[in-house]
């Protein structure tokens with residue numbers, strides 16, 4: 001009986017050990033996508049809540065339901081939070097641009113590696129990086145190559 005239990009444990013442990021990288025990888029990718037999307041959603045939600053609170057606050061102050069001290073304190077708190085949210089949104093935006101830049105760089109490098117055969121054939125593209133050529137321009141807008 002003890003041998004049977006030991007065998008089962010060994011099979012289970014080795015099975016988990018073999019399959020673990022597969023689970024971890026798919027779960028990891030899923031998490032990254034989910035995380036970046038929910039953070040943006042969460043920030044946008046929070047932003048609209050803060051802006052609504054600011055409006056409500058001003059309304060309540062005008063209706064005399066808040067003292068000036070309370071109003072100033074709350075108003076400053078919401079405005080600080082709004083500033084932090086906007087800052088974080090900017091950072092997310094910047095990281096998207098970074099992705100674009102990296103993609104563009106990879107495309108340019110690929111074009112350099114594989115684009116030699118099509119260089120002469122495609123005159124609408126930069127011979128160096130493969131970026132679309134702008135009519136009347138003497139230099140490529142992407143890499144500065146003379147056209």
Ligand SMILES: [Zn+2]
Nearest residue numbers: 126129140143
């Ligand atoms: Zn170019």
